[in-house]
Amino acid sequence: MIRFEHVTKRYADGTTAVDDLSFEVAEGELVTLVGPSGCGKTTTMKMVNRLIEPTEGRIFLDGDDISAIDPVRLRRRIGYVIQQVGLFPHCTVLENTATVPHLLGWKRGKGRERAAELLDLVGLDPSVYGDRYPEQLSGGQRQRVGVARALAADPPVLLMDEPFGAVDPVVRERLQNEFLKLQAQVRKTVLFVTHDIEEAVRLGDRIAVYGQGSIEQFDSPATVLGAPATPYVADFVGADRGLKRLSVTPIEEGDLEQPPVVHLDDSLARATERLRAEGARWAVVLDGEDNLHGWIPADGFTTKTKDTVRAHARRMEAWLPVGAPLKQAFATMLQHDAGWIAVIDKESNGHFLGVLTPARLHEALRRSIDADAQDVPRAEVAVETVESVTKTASR
Numbered sequence: 001m002i003r004f005e006h007v008t009k010r011y012a013d014g015t016t017a018v019d020d021l022s023f024e025v026a027e028g029e030l031v032t033l034v035g036p037s038g039c040g041k042t043t044t045m046k047m048v049n050r051l052i053e054p055t056e057g058r059i060f061l062d063g064d065d066i067s068a069i070d071p072v073r074l075r076r077r078i079g080y081v082i083q084q085v086g087l088f089p090h091c092t093v094l095e096n097t098a099t100v101p102h103l104l105g106w107k108r109g110k111g112r113e114r115a116a117e118l119l120d121l122v123g124l125d126p127s128v129y130g131d132r133y134p135e136q137l138s139g140g141q142r143q144r145v146g147v148a149r150a151l152a153a154d155p156p157v158l159l160m161d162e163p164f165g166a167v168d169p170v171v172r173e174r175l176q177n178e179f180l181k182l183q184a185q186v187r188k189t190v191l192f193v194t195h196d197i198e199e200a201v202r203l204g205d206r207i208a209v210y211g212q213g214s215i216e217q218f219d220s221p222a223t224v225l226g227a228p229a230t231p232y233v234a235d236f237v238g239a240d241r242g243l244k245r246l247s248v249t250p251i252e253e254g255d256l257e258q259p260p261v262v263h264l265d266d267s268l269a270r271a272t273e274r275l276r277a278e279g280a281r282w283a284v285v286l287d288g289e290d291n292l293h294g295w296i297p298a299d300g301f302t303t304k305t306k307d308t309v310r311a312h313a314r315r316m317e318a319w320l321p322v323g324a325p326l327k328q329a330f331a332t333m334l335q336h337d338a339g340w341i342a343v344i345d346k347e348s349n350g351h352f353l354g355v356l357t358p359a360r361l362h363e364a365l366r367r368s369i370d371a372d373a374q375d376v377p378r379a380e381v382a383v384e385t386v387e388s389v390t391k392t393a394s395r
């Protein structure tokens with residue numbers, strides 16, 4: 001969808017901002033450009049919508065050489081979101097969002113209808129926020145309007161330059177999650193500039209890690225973290241990359257252990273006998289449909305009781321759907337001081353699949369590292385163990 005072929009940008013003062021850059025972004029792919037300040041990320045991005053012209057090389061959009069496309073027409077195919085959102089202060093949120101349809105000559109009603117739809121899509125109720133002015137919004141809400149505005153003419157490509165850079169970390173994480181959900185629906189081809197490796201890892205289908213004016217590694221987040229291509233990349237992604245990697249490795253069914261299971265209507269006496277015979281200290285409690293209900297300890301009941309498990313089962317506080325990142329599992333374990341986390345099927349109504357223990361979490365982390373590091377000599381893939389991760393986290 002976007003292809004750079006040997007692109008170089010030298011500014012008039014002799015600065016080479018981008019040096020012989022070649023890469024390709026597939027349709028519907030979200031690529032994050034990450035690197036330290038001044039490495040050429042913004043220059044790369046602005047060459048795509050011709051705010052900056054390359055000195056050498058060619059850029060293609062959907063097969064068309066962009067140097068042959070009139071810049072104004074080109075920009076209609078490209079949504080642009082920047083950090084200082086650039087909303088018009090004297091226009092309402094709805095008018096701001098409808099700017100591009102308006103410029104494209106859409107009928108007023110159609111433009112406003114589309115703007116309202118998009119505000120909804122980014123989580124701003126148009127009946128509440130549509131008539132407000134930008135100064136009556138929070139920073140995070142303004143960023144959402146920026147995203148809605150960029151999507152208004154339904155361009156196939158989005159360029160986003162540190163769009164969440166100006167908000168606090170909590171709002172930022174929320175905006176990132178919302179944007180991921182939105183992108184799953186709209187599937188734009190996105191170039192996303194950030195200097196924050198965490199953000200690059202969280203959002204990118206692939207990450208381009210910039211050195212000085214060139215890309216040092218262009219790979220999936222898991223590979224960049226698990227098998228950095230150069231010492232520079234290893235240094236940039238940081239010594240705690242094992243910890244970061246937890247956020248890109250999902251819990252799989254194969255990672256789970258199968259503890260003893262009892263049902264709500266089972267006789268407590270028989271369940272207790274069984275658990276003691278098996279040497280188990282607790283069991284997972286399921287309802288009649290094998291959905292997760294909670295857990296029950298093996299001790300503390302006499303085998304003479306007439307009760308059912310239901311009378312003494314405890315509700316489960318910590319559980320996760322399969323596919324959730326290992327980082328969330330780890331955080332949940334720490335938060336609840338739990339030695340294991342129940343994992344359920346995300347499609348059904350909480351169908352129980354098994355439990356994740358710290359040992360299994362460690363194995364899952366190793367599995368994903370090994371999968372990526374097949375061609376990389378072992379010694380170069382120095383990754384923390386769960387123990388050292390635990391120590392880092394508790395420091």
Ligand SMILES: Nc1ncnc2c1ncn2[C@@H]1O[C@H](COP(=O)(O)OP(=O)(O)OP(=O)(O)O)[C@@H](O)[C@H]1O
Nearest residue numbers: 011013015017036037038039040041042043044195
């Ligand atoms: N108009 C210009 N004239 C001369 N040099 C420029 C110009 N614009 C950018 N540069 C230089 O080009 C290099 C790359 O700049 P660019 O803005 O692309 O970096 P960046 O990676 O986006 O940085 P940041 O994260 O700080 O925004 C820098 O050294 C910068 O000083």
